[in-house]
Amino acid sequence: MNTAEIKELFRQKGLKATPQRTAVYKFLVENRVHPDVETVYSQVIKSNPSFSKTTVYNCLKDLSGCGLLIPVMIDNEKIRYDADTSFHGHFKCEKCGSIFDFKCVDSKTVGIEGFEIKQKDVYYSGLCNHCKNK
Amino acid sequence: MNTAEIKELFRQKGLKATPQRTAVYKFLVENRVHPDVETVYSQVIKSNPSFSKTTVYNCLKDLSGCGLLIPVMIDNEKIRYDADTSFHGHFKCEKCGSIFDFKCVDSKTVGIEGFEIKQKDVYYSGLCNHCKNK
DNA sequence: TTCATTGCAAAAGTTTTGCACGTGC
């Protein structure tokens, strides 16, 4: 995804395409590792040493607020972010800490009829294949 | 659930039935409102003014560690706890903040074949019926 | 005696906030 496409995407959402926002979003799109704030920050400042961590917080909040990013809160440690906004589950390996995406069918629910559901998060945890077998 | 039953439950899990633990667990069983630590603390000290918040933290961690409670981490604010350990989803109303339980069928998944799944959490959010209609 | 538990105070860690400074429309 090039800068022009990102700029257009931001425009549709009513966000200005500042260098900070663009860099943060671009990193998320190109590195789908569900990074936390610290990871995003330490990576983007490699190319942009002047960016502040507060701004990274701001950008991530703005971007998830408008639906371009999904905050992944699979544990209470820190927030991670995902540029894949389609519905899917997240699995966290309790040993290596990695987050894996997985497809899951949309569940039928009983008990929240009539509720307005805006967000669905499915979080599994346990041991990934690699950690299980050693 | 009376104290004797709780004591037996704890014994099966290898936990000593201290007054603190018993009071904390009893509150969770009798008040299924998905309380956070502060709520549990402020309620149990009404009957037991000497209990400390650190101990409430300890109890909640021990009880969820042995499977008697489920930690509900539906947002990054604070951990809530649920004495209903059967599989079900949690819905958080973004307006009133209430947590609702709901039944949901166990989803089929693709992408984590062979993984050892130890915990499944399904978190929905949006507006509850009451908040939606006003 | 021994060992888990309690509880106070302090620490740790992430996220938020206040506020001044720039910048683009």
Added chain:
DNA sequence: GCACGTGCAAAACTTTTGCAATGAA
């Protein structure tokens, strides 16, 4: 000029940790 975004420092907040005291088996 005005609204928005940035960024530094400080604050806020939940949760954890160190450690001495307590209590039960």
